[in-house]
Amino acid sequence: MAIVDTDWRVTRATGAIEYIGDDHDGVAPSYATVIEFHRWLQDLADDAVATGDDQLDITNFDPSRRSTDNIITLINGYAITDTEAEHLYDGSIIQDGGDTIYDGIVNFGNTDVQIQIIQSGVVLSDDWWNYGDGVYGAGGLNYNATAGISHRFMLKTRINGNDIDNRKIIGTARRFGYTYSEFKINATARGNNVLALTDTEDLNNVTASGVVSGWSSISNNNEGYVGIDVDNNGTPEYYYSEWDRDTYSINQFYERLKFLTRDTSQDGLGSSTLYGLDGELFRGITHQVAISSPTGTFVEPEYVWWGADATFGAGQLMAIDSVTAGTKMWIQLLLGVVPNANTIYGTGGGQATAGTVTERTISTPFVGASTGSALIGSYGLGVEYTDLTAADKVTDLNGNVITPPNYVTNTIGTVITGDRILVAPWDGASLDTNNDPEIQKGQMTLGINLTTDDITEIAVTDGFDTAIPPDTPSTGFIRVTDDDGFERRLHYTSYVGQTFFIDTDDGNEDFAGVNATSGNDVYIAYLDLQVSGTSAQYTAVYDQVGGDRDLVALVRNGGGSPIKQFISGWSFTSSAQTLNAIRTTDL
Structure with a gap:
C-alpha cells in the first residue's frame, strides 16, 4: 500500500519523523515500503510552504537520500525510532551518519507461519511482525502470498555506532503442533535479508x-x-x-x-x-570446543565467555568431559564469535584455553x-x-x-500364586522319555572347581552355547550341577565376560561339602521362581546374530491347588511372546 500521509508527521525543530497511526492490532494500521517513505519525504520537501503537522518544505534541509529503492539514508538530523521502523519494510533505513541502521527482513514461507527472532542472545519479546491484517497469526506483516512471502519488516541491527551482535539474527518457527524450523542470518546487509522459515502440521505432534x-x-x-x-x-x-x-x-x-x-x-x-x-532460546549444542590448561571448576550448565570486542563471544555450557580436568566442552553459542585460542571463563570460576572448534548441526x-x-x-x-x-x-x-538393542519380554500367563515355573534352554528337537521337550543342561560348562562355601563368582566356558550368551537376562538365575548330580539354583546380580556374580545366601552357594568340578553343566534358568500373582516374565536382549532361542517351560503346583505338570516348547524371538499355561487340576 502507499504511505498514508495522515499517519505520519515531521517536526522541523527536532527532525523527528513519527508514525501516529494505529498500532498493529488497531483498526487501520498502515505500512509503507522504504522507497514509498522516501518519496513521501521528498514530496514534502519540494512544497513551497509546510502545512499541517508536516513541517517540511523547500526551505528546510533535504531529509533523505536514495541509494537504491531498498536503501534509504536519513540525513541532516532527520530520524525515526523503533516505532516508525515497525511500519516500514522492503529495505534498510540508515540514519545518524550511519550510527543507526534498520535492515529489511523478508521471510519466504507459508502465509500463516509464525516466526520469532533471536538477537543478541535473547528471543525478542515483542513479535509485532506476526500481525497480518491487524490480527495476530492471520498471515505475517506485509505478506504477499502470491510471491510466497509471509513477512516483510525491518529490525534494528546497529545502534550508537555499534553493530548489534555483529548484525546476526536467528529466525525460528516453533508453533506447537507444527514442524519446527530455524534460519540464521550471519550478518545482515543493507536492503532485504532473506529468511526461509516454513511450517506444516506435524502428524506426530497432534496432542493438545x-x-x-x-x-x-x-x-x-x-x-x-x-x-x-x-x-x-x-x-x-x-x-x-x-x-x-x-x-x-x-x-x-x-x-x-x-x-x-x-x-x-x-x-x-x-x-x-x-x-x-x-x-x-534453547537450541541444543551448536559447537564442540577442544580445551587445554583447565583450572578451577566448571559447572554444568553455566554461562561461559571469551575474548573482547571483535573477538568477544559467549555461550551456555551444556557438557564438559571433566569439570576440573576437561579436554572438550560442548556449548550453545549465544553471542559474538566462536572462541579462537583465547581463554574461556565460566561463571563458576573455571578457566581453559580454547583449541579446535567444531560446529555441530542442530535439529x-x-x-x-x-x-x-x-x-x-x-x-x-x-x-x-x-x-x-x-x-x-x-x-x-x-x-x-x-x-x-532389542529388549524383548517373554511372559507366562494364566498361572496363580504358588505355582512354580522353570524356563530353560531347549534345542528345539530333543525329547525326554516322556516325549516332552528336554532341557539342554549343557548350555555352558563350569570353568572352575567350586570347593568352598559362600561362592560369589562363577566362571563358565562354552557348552553347546556361547558363554555367556548375548540374550542372557541382566540379572536372574543359573543352575549349576554339583558332583552329586544336583542342580544348584544360584541367583546372579550381573555378569561380565564369562563370569556370573552371585548373591545367593540360602545354602546353594556352599560347595565345601559337595563340590562342583570344572566341566559340570551350567544353564540359564530364564524363569526360576514361585509365582506371586497371575503371570511371570523376564526381559532380555534379542541376539540379532544368534537369532531366535528355543525354550522349554514347566509349570507345577503340588500344594493347595495341585495341577498336572504343564510343559511346553516355547521361544524367545525379536518380539514379545506370551505363553499361557494350561492348569489342569490334579484333584
Whole structure:
C-alpha cells in the first residue's frame, strides 16, 4: 500500500519523523515500503510552504537520500525510532551518519507461519511482525502470498555506532503442533535479508498443548556430560543429557520436548527452562570446543565467555568431559564469535584455553525426529537406555549413531500364586522319555572347581552355547550341577565376560561339602521362581546374530491347588511372546 500521509508527521525543530497511526492490532494500521517513505519525504520537501503537522518544505534541509529503492539514508538530523521502523519494510533505513541502521527482513514461507527472532542472545519479546491484517497469526506483516512471502519488516541491527551482535539474527518457527524450523542470518546487509522459515502440521505432534503441559514426569536426569551404554556393549557412550520418558510412549516424549521449546507467545501456558536457558532460546549444542590448561571448576550448565570486542563471544555450557580436568566442552553459542585460542571463563570460576572448534548441526526440534513409533535423536541427546527400543537411534557426542538393542519380554500367563515355573534352554528337537521337550543342561560348562562355601563368582566356558550368551537376562538365575548330580539354583546380580556374580545366601552357594568340578553343566534358568500373582516374565536382549532361542517351560503346583505338570516348547524371538499355561487340576 502507499504511505498514508495522515499517519505520519515531521517536526522541523527536532527532525523527528513519527508514525501516529494505529498500532498493529488497531483498526487501520498502515505500512509503507522504504522507497514509498522516501518519496513521501521528498514530496514534502519540494512544497513551497509546510502545512499541517508536516513541517517540511523547500526551505528546510533535504531529509533523505536514495541509494537504491531498498536503501534509504536519513540525513541532516532527520530520524525515526523503533516505532516508525515497525511500519516500514522492503529495505534498510540508515540514519545518524550511519550510527543507526534498520535492515529489511523478508521471510519466504507459508502465509500463516509464525516466526520469532533471536538477537543478541535473547528471543525478542515483542513479535509485532506476526500481525497480518491487524490480527495476530492471520498471515505475517506485509505478506504477499502470491510471491510466497509471509513477512516483510525491518529490525534494528546497529545502534550508537555499534553493530548489534555483529548484525546476526536467528529466525525460528516453533508453533506447537507444527514442524519446527530455524534460519540464521550471519550478518545482515543493507536492503532485504532473506529468511526461509516454513511450517506444516506435524502428524506426530497432534496432542493438545494443554494436555502435554501436564506430562511433567518426563524429565532430564542429568544436565551435563553423562555416560549411557545404549548399545549394551559394556562400554558407555557419552551424551549431554539422560532423559527419562517415564511411562509415556517415545512419541509422547517427542511431543513433550517440543512443548518445552515451543513458541509461547499465545498459548498462556508459561515457559520452560532447559540448561539455564528459556525454552524458546534453547537450541541444543551448536559447537564442540577442544580445551587445554583447565583450572578451577566448571559447572554444568553455566554461562561461559571469551575474548573482547571483535573477538568477544559467549555461550551456555551444556557438557564438559571433566569439570576440573576437561579436554572438550560442548556449548550453545549465544553471542559474538566462536572462541579462537583465547581463554574461556565460566561463571563458576573455571578457566581453559580454547583449541579446535567444531560446529555441530542442530535439529529442529532439538529432540530430533519422530516416526510416530521411534525416535531419531539429535546430536548428543541421551535417553535412558531402558526407554529406547531397537527401532530408535541416538547420536553420541562423538557423532556416532547408536542403535539400542532389542529388549524383548517373554511372559507366562494364566498361572496363580504358588505355582512354580522353570524356563530353560531347549534345542528345539530333543525329547525326554516322556516325549516332552528336554532341557539342554549343557548350555555352558563350569570353568572352575567350586570347593568352598559362600561362592560369589562363577566362571563358565562354552557348552553347546556361547558363554555367556548375548540374550542372557541382566540379572536372574543359573543352575549349576554339583558332583552329586544336583542342580544348584544360584541367583546372579550381573555378569561380565564369562563370569556370573552371585548373591545367593540360602545354602546353594556352599560347595565345601559337595563340590562342583570344572566341566559340570551350567544353564540359564530364564524363569526360576514361585509365582506371586497371575503371570511371570523376564526381559532380555534379542541376539540379532544368534537369532531366535528355543525354550522349554514347566509349570507345577503340588500344594493347595495341585495341577498336572504343564510343559511346553516355547521361544524367545525379536518380539514379545506370551505363553499361557494350561492348569489342569490334579484333584
